[in-house]
Amino acid sequence: MKPAGTELGSMEPTAGVLSELVSHLRRNRTQLREEWVRRITESRLLIAMTKEEIFAEATSVFDNYVEVLETGSVEALQAYARNLSERIIPRGVDTPEVLGIVLLLRDVLARSLFEKYQADFSLLNRVLDAYEPAANRIATTVAVGFVQERERVIRQQQEAIRELSTPVLQVRERLLILPIIGVVDSERARQLTEQLLRGVRSNRAKVVVMDITGVPSVDATVANHLVQTVEASRLLGATVIVTGLSPEIAQTLVTIGVDLTKMNTVGDLQGGIEEAERVLGYKVSSVREATVSDES
């Protein structure tokens, strides 16, 4: 990013005005900061934080703010904004709140400038010329930093959910189950298929029961992904039994006309495992019944 200092510094009169403006803000630090915190509380922003916390953060933001005005370099502020976002996002602070407090600070400072230079209109104009671009840059920097941090958190969580939700489990020799929970998009379907194929090979599986009870909705795309997973497993010599299609999903699939003839479906997971055991030649019977029939 191009540092603002080069633009602002190149204009000699503006630079002079800017340094005067900075020293004005420094002189009135205590009063401006208090005014800002008052406005924040008044607007009911940052309600998740205590008054002391708000005051401490406000002090840091204020000092950072003035420093950016002075040096024109937003790097320190960027780092601070990231750090601040890391701390306040887990506490449930929203984007409008963060944006709101930065804009409030901008307004508070602008007001104080108006007040000081109201006598000399042309000087006020020059001061605002210097102040406004820098202030807008600061607002953008903080807001972008916050949003980026939020997006990073969301990405991280999505990845965690993905990894958690596709276990491939062996229930018997040569029999795997694959419970799918949550929304299936193209990316996840690809991961799912890869994981399943790897599982089929490493466990030498012959039958796979794929349970989609936890999939909230199935559309044409998801259905095609499932068909692809089934076909890929077949190429490795494993039969796939799909279970847990709810009545709604069954209806959707029939309505949109997905060809499911290649898929072997059974009502629920229990039925699917029983069917798989039959295919593999297992016979499961209760021990008690077996002893009774032995005695008779």
Place this chain on the structure above:
Amino acid sequence: MLVPILKQGDFLIASIQSSLTDADLLQLRDDLVEQVGRYRSRGVIVDVTVLDVMDSFAVRTLSTLAQMVTLRGAETVIVGIQPEVAFAMVQLGLTLGAVATALDLEEGLAYLRQRTKRSGRGGR
């Protein structure tokens, strides 16, 4: 590169050793179909473990191979498709239609033994 074809009891095993050209594939198909008759084989296994790519020509050739072998009275099973290859094939819509597949040579032999036992054509 010629693909060695091994006779193992009632079955023929074609074990591909390296990537094949289209001509090699056609040669393999013709050899296998010819030898099925010569040895009165009842099953054919094509081991594709070493192939890390299966294009549409390879898949089509294997499909026709399977059909031709069926017409000559034997069964075909393709073994050893790698997970990545399987995934790529499915993405391209190449699913080997009705050809039987198995995880590896051992599975393929087990499959053929079961099939030929069930088919009831008297064993030797």
